[in-house]
Amino acid sequence: DAKTTQPPSMDCAEGRAANLPCNHSTISGNEYVYWYRQIHSQGPQYIIHGLKNNETNEMASLIITEDRKSSTLILPHATLRDTAVYYCIVISGTYKYIFGTGTRLKVLA
Amino acid sequence: SAVISQKPSRDICQRGTSLTIQCQVDSQVTMMFWYRQQPGQSLTLIATANQGSEATYESGFVIDKFPISRPNLTFSTLTVSNMSPEDSSIYLCSARPGQNSYEQYFGPGTRLTVT
Numbered sequence: 732d733a734k735t736t737q738p739p740s741m742d743c744a745e746g747r748a749a750n751l752p753c754n755h756s757t758i759s760g761n762e763y764v765y766w767y768r769q770i771h772s773q774g775p776q777y778i779i780h781g782l783k784n785n786e787t788n789e790m791a792s793l794i795i796t797e798d799r800k801s802s803t804l805i806l807p808h809a810t811l812r813d814t815a816v817y818y819c820i821v822i823s824g825t826y827k828y829i830f831g832t833g834t835r836l837k838v839l840a
Numbered sequence: 841s842a843v844i845s846q847k848p849s850r851d852i853c854q855r856g857t858s859l860t861i862q863c864q865v866d867s868q869v870t871m872m873f874w875y876r877q878q879p880g881q882s883l884t885l886i887a888t889a890n891q892g893s894e895a896t897y898e899s900g901f902v903i904d905k906f907p908i909s910r911p912n913l914t915f916s917t918l919t920v921s922n923m924s925p926e927d928s929s930i931y932l933c934s935a936r937p938g939q940n941s942y943e944q945y946f947g948p949g950t951r952l953t954v955t
Contacts, residue, residue, distance in 0.1 A: 763942060774844075774932050774946030775883070818882070822942045826871065827898075828934075830883040 753819030
């Protein structure tokens with residue numbers, strides 16, 4: 732079973748920030764949080780990852796709560812090209828990805 | 841990073857036949873994986889392709905049905921054997937390039953339809 736829980740779908744207006752939550756309440760101390768997205772008919776694309784600190788790169792920001800039981804992926808200025816399914820994955824030394832159902836983000840013009 | 845290509849990109853096959861999917865990475869990688877994505881569903885890990893040894897299969901997947909080869913650090917194949925319509929899915933390979941990161945790069949997938 733997936734170790735993460737995400738809302739099945741979200742809408743976001745173009746140009747606004749998209750905030751995608753993920754619950755990983757059973758995460759252990761050495762497990763990382765990884766985010767991927769899958770645009771229709773393509774393979775998943777890496778976005779960002781973190782352990783306990785907040786992270787930012789050119790694509791997104793990742794906010795991890797202090798207890799590490801949840802995180803939020805932030806796309807600061809969503810565009811129509813950000814419409815995709817977003818997956819939050821928890822991973823450790825087993826290096827195996829267990830994909831949950833993800834969040835289908837629709838960016839609206 | 842790593843760039844991954846898959847062949848074929850799609851195929852339509854008759855039941856009872858087999859199809860071999862190829863996965864090529866543009867650089868040497870430590871680990872390669874095969875996933876299945878059934879229509880409208882998320883990805884499910886089939887197996888880890890081990891270089892020079894037998895693949896490690898996840899629960900519900902067996903070598904007789906999904907034989908995997910990995911002859912070197914840049915290439916792997918997945919065969920879907922004795923196909924039935926239930927095998928209609930997208931099959932994706934991925935690669936984990938480095939020892940110090942869990943990041944995986946995915947191929948574009950092979951869309952298989954079994955009639």
